[in-house]
Amino acid sequence: MFCVIQELTTKRENPLGFPKRLESTQESVRIEDGTEQIKWGYAYSDECFERPVKKSYKVSVHQSYRDKDGKPRKKEFVLFTVKYYDLTTGEFDTYNWGADKIEKVAAILGVSEEEIYEVVESKIRPLELELQEEFQQTEESQTYRKNLKTVLEYERRKRQFNMEYMLEDNDDQYDYCYDVFGNLRNPVMLKQIQKEYKERRREEKEQQKKFEEWFRGYNWDQFQKNHSGSGSYQNRESDNYQSSDENSSYYNYVNDNYTDEEKVILKQFYRVLAKKFHPDSNAGKDTTKQMALLNKLHSQWGLG
Numbered sequence: 001m002f003c004v005i006q007e008l009t010t011k012r013e014n015p016l017g018f019p020k021r022l023e024s025t026q027e028s029v030r031i032e033d034g035t036e037q038i039k040w041g042y043a044y045s046d047e048c049f050e051r052p053v054k055k056s057y058k059v060s061v062h063q064s065y066r067d068k069d070g071k072p073r074k075k076e077f078v079l080f081t082v083k084y085y086d087l088t089t090g091e092f093d094t095y096n097w098g099a100d101k102i103e104k105v106a107a108i109l110g111v112s113e114e115e116i117y118e119v120v121e122s123k124i125r126p127l128e129l130e131l132q133e134e135f136q137q138t139e140e141s142q143t144y145r146k147n148l149k150t151v152l153e154y155e156r157r158k159r160q161f162n163m164e165y166m167l168e169d170n171d172d173q174y175d176y177c178y179d180v181f182g183n184l185r186n187p188v189m190l191k192q193i194q195k196e197y198k199e200r201r202r203e204e205k206e207q208q209k210k211f212e213e214w215f216r217g218y219n220w221d222q223f224q225k226n227h228s229g230s231g232s233y234q235n236r237e238s239d240n241y242q243s244s245d246e247n248s249s250y251y252n253y254v255n256d257n258y259t260d261e262e263k264v265i266l267k268q269f270y271r272v273l274a275k276k277f278h279p280d281s282n283a284g285k286d287t288t289k290q291m292a293l294l295n296k297l298h299s300q301w302g303l304g
Helices: 084-088 094-109 113-135 139-164 187-217 220-226 233-240 260-277 288-300
Strands: 002-009 022-030 036-044 055-066 072-083
Touching (some): 002 113
Antiparallel strands (some): 022 036, 055 072
């Protein structure tokens, strides 16, 4: 069994190709303070490239045999036809184009479907690579890759912006400052974001400083007595940590004996540690385990 690929000339016009331009867009949006601001976005142009190559490829498998007189014969089974631009742009996939026919032909020939796929792939992949290399020299392909690179760079800059100013992952304040090409469009808005960020950092530092001062001066001996019960506080906590099974007392234990004042303290513990181990504050580090443990403690402390 072997595969044959025959080049054909098509008569129909090809559908239009990729857009010719990536364009910056803008819309007026009312933000939280009630003012109207310009939000920048992007869109692809309606004008697209024409596709002049009118070629397609008929893919078939053949099996040789001898008739009753001993003369060599062959059976031909056409599997599918694929267009030039489906091969050059990565749209083509052997399974999607030929699965049904390959299943039927395999049954007729008494071979496995895998054998047919292997024969076809070995023939069509070199052709696909050759045509893709050819297409990459065209203006359409070069423009597509340039536009894609621009969009990916825009998304990278936006993520970096949100990390730098400690914003949520899905925050779009970047789009009120910059366009898709990275041009600063609203320096006043950028300065406002920077000012708010500095103020948040100042407040956080003051809060942490007050917490540390309170922590050092807190009466921890009294805290231990309040929660010692019939045994020591340390022993009871140790019992809760003995098993790593999530169905054990450690994971199901909720302490409802904390006073309101102590719960305020524990909430401060949680906030400080949550900021320390949050993924946004640990770029490149995996803090999944720390956050999971912290969330379990939040539940066990009865903070709700």
